[in-house]
Amino acid sequence: MRIAIYPGSFDPVTKGHLDIIERAAGLFDKLIVVVLTNPAKTPVFSVEERVSYIRRIVEKLDNVETDCFDGLLADYVKLKGAGAIVKGLRAMSDFEYEFQMALTNKQLNPEMETLFLITSAEYMYLSSSIVRQLASFGADISRFIPDEIRDIIVERLRKAGK
Numbered sequence: 001m002r003i004a005i006y007p008g009s010f011d012p013v014t015k016g017h018l019d020i021i022e023r024a025a026g027l028f029d030k031l032i033v034v035v036l037t038n039p040a041k042t043p044v045f046s047v048e049e050r051v052s053y054i055r056r057i058v059e060k061l062d063n064v065e066t067d068c069f070d071g072l073l074a075d076y077v078k079l080k081g082a083g084a085i086v087k088g089l090r091a092m093s094d095f096e097y098e099f100q101m102a103l104t105n106k107q108l109n110p111e112m113e114t115l116f117l118i119t120s121a122e123y124m125y126l127s128s129s130i131v132r133q134l135a136s137f138g139a140d141i142s143r144f145i146p147d148e149i150r151d152i153i154v155e156r157l158r159k160a161g162k
């Protein structure tokens with residue numbers, strides 16, 4: 001069975017992430033979307049919230065699972081017996097950071113590959129932080145957040161005053 005891991009902060013998951021999930025799910029027997037800690041970020045949503053939002057939007061995809069892990073991605077990949085990490089690439093600005101992470105992960109676990117899917121053009125400039133910022137100013141975020149979770153995210157960000 002070919003298993004791939006799609007890791008990220010997903011704070012919150014966006015339509016851009018969902019696009020990568022759907023495309024990656026078509027390439028592997030199983031895709032595990034995993035919420036990990038990015039030490040450079042302070043998330044607004046709890047791990048449980050982020051996992052529950054992802055679960056809701058991947059319900060219709062039979063070969064996609066959602067999980068969380070507090071540790072190194074390379075260890076998680078080993079734990080799950082996966083052969084690949086999938087990442088989405090937007091602008092060139094993503095590249096250097098992703099390149100560094102891919103090479104580091106390869107050092108930690110030489111048996112796995114990192115595969116990059118180029119973002120669909122409509123999501124090129126989309127990010128979770130932009131979504132949080134738009135919502136904080138009361139802007140309509142329906143273009144960026146999957147319908148199933150839009151209302152709960154708007155409400156949650158309003159409460160957080162974010």
Ligand code: PNS
Pocket residue numbers: 007008009010036037038039041071072073074100101102104105
């Ligand atoms: O969505 P993000 O914040 O760009 O995702 C980054 C993430 C969470 C995948 C990355 O920070 C990560 O892999 N964190 C787990 C800890 C780890 O393995 N760090 C070493 C990466 S080289």
